[in-house]
Amino acid sequence: xxxxxxxxxASRYSIFIILVVVLVAASFLSPNFLSGDNVFNVLRxxxxxxxxxxxxxxxxxxxxxDLSAGAVMAFAGVASVLIxxxxxxxxxxxxxxxxxxxxxxxxNAFLVATLHTPAFIVTLGMMLMARGAVLELTQxxxxxxxxxxxxxxxxxxxxxxxxVLILLIITAVIWYLMNxxxxxxxxxxVGGNEEAARAAGIAVERVKYQAFLINGALVGIAGVIFMSxxxxxxxxxxxxxxxxxITAPIIGGTSxxxxxxxxFGTLAGALIVGVLGNxxxxxxxxxxxxxxxxxxxxxxxxxxxxxSKRGRTKTTILKSAPPVQPPPSAGExxxxxxxxxxxx
Amino acid sequence: MKNLTRRIAAVSAAAFLALNVAGCSVTTGNPTSDGxxxxxxxxxxxxAYIARAQADSFAAWLANEMKAEAANYEDITLEVFDGQADDxxxxxxxxxxxxxxxxxxxxQPNNADAQLPYIQQAVxxxxxxxxxxPRVEGIDGASSVDANPYDQGAIVAQAAxxxxxxxxxxxxxxxxxxxxxxxxxxxxWEKEFFDQRPxxxxxxxxxxxxxxxxxxxxxxxxSLANPKIDAVISMNxxxxxxxxxAVKGKSGFDGMLAYGVDGTPEATLLIxxxxxxxxxxxxxxxxxxxxLKAVHxxxxxxxxxxxxxxGNPLIxxxxxxxxxxxxxxxxxxxx
Numbered sequence: 072x073x074x075x076x077x078x079x080x081a082s083r084y085s086i087f088i089i090l091v092v093v094l095v096a097a098s099f100l101s102p103n104f105l106s107g108d109n110v111f112n113v114l115r116x117x118x119x120x121x122x123x124x125x126x127x128x129x130x131x132x133x134x135x136x137d138l139s140a141g142a143v144m145a146f147a148g149v150a151s152v153l154i155x156x157x158x159x160x161x162x163x164x165x166x167x168x169x170x171x172x173x174x175x176x177x178x179n180a181f182l183v184a185t186l187h188t189p190a191f192i193v194t195l196g197m198m199l200m201a202r203g204a205v206l207e208l209t210q211x212x213x214x215x216x217x218x219x220x221x222x223x224x225x226x227x228x229x230x231x232x233x234x235v236l237i238l239l240i241i242t243a244v245i246w247y248l249m250n251x252x253x254x255x256x257x258x259x260x261v262g263g264n265e266e267a268a269r270a271a272g273i274a275v276e277r278v279k280y281q282a283f284l285i286n287g288a289l290v291g292i293a294g295v296i297f298m299s300x301x302x303x304x305x306x307x308x309x310x311x312x313x314x315x316x317i318t319a320p321i322i323g324g325t326s327x328x329x330x331x332x333x334x335f336g337t338l339a340g341a342l343i344v345g346v347l348g349n350x351x352x353x354x355x356x357x358x359x360x361x362x363x364x365x366x367x368x369x370x371x372x373x374x375x376x377x378x379s380k381r382g383r384t385k386t387t388i389l390k391s392a393p394p395v396q397p398p399p400s401a402g403e404x405x406x407x408x409x410x411x412x413x414x415x
Numbered sequence: 416m417k418n419l420t421r422r423i424a425a426v427s428a429a430a431f432l433a434l435n436v437a438g439c440s441v442t443t444g445n446p447t448s449d450g451x452x453x454x455x456x457x458x459x460x461x462x463a464y465i466a467r468a469q470a471d472s473f474a475a476w477l478a479n480e481m482k483a484e485a486a487n488y489e490d491i492t493l494e495v496f497d498g499q500a501d502d503x504x505x506x507x508x509x510x511x512x513x514x515x516x517x518x519x520x521x522x523q524p525n526n527a528d529a530q531l532p533y534i535q536q537a538v539x540x541x542x543x544x545x546x547x548x549p550r551v552e553g554i555d556g557a558s559s560v561d562a563n564p565y566d567q568g569a570i571v572a573q574a575a576x577x578x579x580x581x582x583x584x585x586x587x588x589x590x591x592x593x594x595x596x597x598x599x600x601x602x603x604w605e606k607e608f609f610d611q612r613p614x615x616x617x618x619x620x621x622x623x624x625x626x627x628x629x630x631x632x633x634x635x636x637x638s639l640a641n642p643k644i645d646a647v648i649s650m651n652x653x654x655x656x657x658x659x660x661a662v663k664g665k666s667g668f669d670g671m672l673a674y675g676v677d678g679t680p681e682a683t684l685l686i687x688x689x690x691x692x693x694x695x696x697x698x699x700x701x702x703x704x705x706x707l708k709a710v711h712x713x714x715x716x717x718x719x720x721x722x723x724x725x726g727n728p729l730i731x732x733x734x735x736x737x738x739x740x741x742x743x744x745x746x747x748x749x750x
Contacts, residue, residue, distance in 0.1 A: 211475020
């Protein structure tokens with residue numbers, strides 16, 4: 072029975088099957104779920120976390136992590152709001168948010184890539200620094216009266232909410248970067264086996280800088296959308312978002328040990344979390360029970376994904392192996408086999 | 416392994432015996448604390464203010480007002496410490512303030528029960544101790560300055576009695592679980608409003624942890640599941656404004672009523688533009704004035720014990736301009 076489950080061809084798409092099951096179940100549980108309003112509602116709600124999740128995914132694939140995402144998002148968002156209020160320029164405000172995200176992440180990159188300090192510690196420090204900075208900047212007070220700044224988070228282009236449009240563009244860009252560029256191949260290689268990547272001539276430090284740079288830009292954009300959506304510059308925003316941002320790629324099949332992960336898997340992970348929250352609110356399940364259900368689904372989804380992939384990896388190894396093969400070298404972990412073709 | 420267990424048992428028994436022989440008794444608190452006695456008059460007093468969490472916008476406002484008010488007293492130097500919404504940190508800060516022999520400690524507890532023994536230690540060490548926002552009950556010798564959370568909720572609930580239409584559908588946004596202020600405000604709504612209005616139906620109720628963004632997400636979903644919501648009843652203004660953001664421009668929600676508590680700058684502006692209905696003020700400036708006055712009176716010997724409440728005026732469209740002007744003066748609302 073177990074082997075049958077493992078050999079099930081669709082296990083490759085297990086996370087998407089889980090997403091479809093969740094969508095079908097949700098549509099039966101609430102008649103409002105599949106309404107056009109609610110579909111856009113869910114997409115609007117998951118936009119910020121998904122954008123953060125793409126950044127987290129890039130770093131995790133490269134063998135790193137960012138615990139500062141929530142705090143830097145708040146810092147970038149508030150900075151953006153303050154720039155908008157003083158300049159009345161949406162472009163400047165957007166750029167300011169991205170600049171704060173990028174600068175904080177370049178500091179992270181310098182400490183991680185150049186000084187070889189563990190990313191966990193560096194980004195933990197950055198989390199405290201960024202949160203302290205935004206609280207000092209605002210003296211702990213919400214920034215109000217944002218005027219037209221709210222269009223980024225609350226506006227629509229035709230029928231499409233602007234945050235959803237931004238999310239779609241970012242999804243396409245990140246997919247292209249991870250699948251069609253030298254950078255994408257390099258980041259998978261670095262995360263799969265750093266020493267092997269270095270030996271293969273990949274500039275590991277540069278790849279790490281690039282990963283943090285992308286993460287910084289995404290965190291900055293997420294901050295701008297967040298503040299615009301809530302119509303305030305909230306210095307205490309995003310507490311715990313770093314963990315939510317990590318949850319989506321992990322549910323979506325990104326491996327914590329690096330080298331494995333896909334953009335659409337991350338999107339599916341974010342949608343599963345978003346849809347579950349939405350449906351439970353629609354049918355009136357309280358937040359305490361929601362936490363239990365959410366935790367359970369995360370554990371079950373990841374366990375099934377790991378379980379089904381284990382079967383697939385074994386099959387892949389057996390199929391690709393010649394009759395007699397020497398023991399694998401350091402660079403040829405099962406993860407590395409999967410890394411050879413990261414395309415989705 | 417057996418030897419190791421035997422050794423541990425022997426060392427433990429010896430230590431226990433030694434404690435008994437020496438006549439030691441186990442106590443809590445800093446053993447160097449020197450207890451109460453007659454208060455020494457000084458030219459300058461060092462006062463510690465231990466804030467619940469400076470990332471919380473109300474707590475940050477209160478801390479800023481405390482600093483501003485302390486500047487009006489020539490004989491008081493105020494140092495502010497951040498409890499970071501963490502009981503362990505808050506307790507440690509109280510212990511540090513006792514060890515550093517501050518003349519007075521003002522404590523804004525994160526969790527009254529968790530801080531109670533530490534506050535008792537401060538009192539036992541002879542330090543002037545004031546609890547505020549909320550007051551901690553049951554400590555002999557401690558003073559307190561607070562806003563009564565039941566009254567804050569009740570005054571808004573009583574206003575809503577007349578305003579909420581018959582057979583209305585309402586949603587309720589609560590504060591964090593087991594929060595003293597959140598629980599008391601919700602209790603006030605139950606007794607002063609829901610018990611009097613059995614015709615009103617709560618179509619959805621959940622906690623949004625005082626946060627605007629969490630309330631926004633909840634209300635986005637609730638407004639889809641319940642196309643007729645007549646009123647939002649929120650235990651603070653932040654969550655009420657988040658709920659209003661969710662239905663902004665949405666047809667069918669134009670006349671929706673919204674109630675909060677705190678009287679934040681944002682709420683006064685929303686009441687002025689007609690989207691929010693009413694709130695009650697928890698005035699950080701008044702809390703700060705009364706706290707510093709209490710500390711000064713206690714240190715100078717003018718008072719032995721202080722227990723006062725600030726008022727909780729109702730803010731509606733009729734008087735919101737008055738509070739907007741106050742906030743503009745304090746720089747919390749731009750001109």
